[in-house]
Amino acid sequence: MSQLDIVALTCSYGEHQVLSGINLTVKPGEIVSLIGGSGSGKSTLLRVIMGLTKPQGGAVRVENKEVDYDSVQSVRDIREKVAIVFQQYNLFQNMSVLENVMVTPVKVQKRDQHTVREEALALLEKVGMRHKSDAYPANLSGGQQQRVAISRALALKPKILLLDEVTSALDPELVGEVLNTVRQLSLEGITMILVSHEMNFVREVSHNVAMMDQGKIIEFGPPAEIFGAPKKQRTQDFMKRIAWH
Numbered sequence: 596m597s598q599l600d601i602v603a604l605t606c607s608y609g610e611h612q613v614l615s616g617i618n619l620t621v622k623p624g625e626i627v628s629l630i631g632g633s634g635s636g637k638s639t640l641l642r643v644i645m646g647l648t649k650p651q652g653g654a655v656r657v658e659n660k661e662v663d664y665d666s667v668q669s670v671r672d673i674r675e676k677v678a679i680v681f682q683q684y685n686l687f688q689n690m691s692v693l694e695n696v697m698v699t700p701v702k703v704q705k706r707d708q709h710t711v712r713e714e715a716l717a718l719l720e721k722v723g724m725r726h727k728s729d730a731y732p733a734n735l736s737g738g739q740q741q742r743v744a745i746s747r748a749l750a751l752k753p754k755i756l757l758l759d760e761v762t763s764a765l766d767p768e769l770v771g772e773v774l775n776t777v778r779q780l781s782l783e784g785i786t787m788i789l790v791s792h793e794m795n796f797v798r799e800v801s802h803n804v805a806m807m808d809q810g811k812i813i814e815f816g817p818p819a820e821i822f823g824a825p826k827k828q829r830t831q832d833f834m835k836r837i838a839w840h
């Protein structure tokens with residue numbers, strides 16, 4: 596069974612077609628990375644999955660259930676199953692770290708506060724942030740805030756986690772700690788779609804890599820193939836242009 600099926604998905608901003616027939620299947624526990632140049636449609640694909648941007652055509656199915664992006668309930672359902680972390684971590688500044696992680700499970704999902712608290716502390720422990728439970732975002736580094744943002748997403752118990760360039764806004768010396776958090780999650784079997792420019796990392800953690808160009812997936816396969824022997828000229832050029840470090 597697949598966990599996520601994307602079939603012939605299209606999306607436009609006005610006249611500008613941004614996704615042109617995306618097909619992608621993600622199996623449970625699989626990590627698929629989206630790579631490709633700026634403007635190739637990576638973020639839009641994740642936004643469409645979440646119901647933040649409406650598709651024009653095609654289908655998204657989570658566990659074989661098709662999402663109806665015109666239905667408020669259906670979009671609500673998908674946000675119970677899929678969580679996203681953005682480049683800008685957007686923590687609630689007026690809440691402590693622990694409150695940030697607890698707020699949606701308690702206020703929106705109406706789950707038991709005591710249980711949520713225990714789970715939130717365990718998640719913060721996992722990302723190495725439990726000792727900052729009572730701190731406020733303004734007093735944390737960007738890397739620490741991003742790790743809190745990842746635990747906040749995990750507190751929703753998503754079936755699928757989408758990560759959109761979660762290290763791109765960080766100072767270089769803070770990138771490693773966030774990648775380590777994601778690396779640890781990747782070992783736990785959570786299904787992920789990852790957008791990242793950290794190519795060594797992508798190569799290490801992904802089961803499959805999708806190369807996007809102009810709203811299409813132009814090449815798809817295991818990292819050894821995509822990085823080691825890319826077939827498409829566009830992929831080869833992209834590999835040459837990106838900074839490897």
Ligand SMILES: Nc1ncnc2c1ncn2[C@@H]1O[C@H](COP(=O)(O)OP(=O)(O)O)[C@@H](O)[C@H]1O
Nearest residue numbers: 608611613631632633634635636637638639640
């Ligand atoms: N809100 C928007 N309105 C109009 N055009 C947009 C909007 N968001 C993105 N685009 C355009 O869609 C294309 C794909 O963008 P995006 O999905 O952000 O690419 P990527 O994440 O791969 O850099 C780009 O040409 C971008 O300019």
Ligand SMILES: [Mg+2]
Nearest residue numbers: 637638639760
């Ligand atoms: Mg993007």
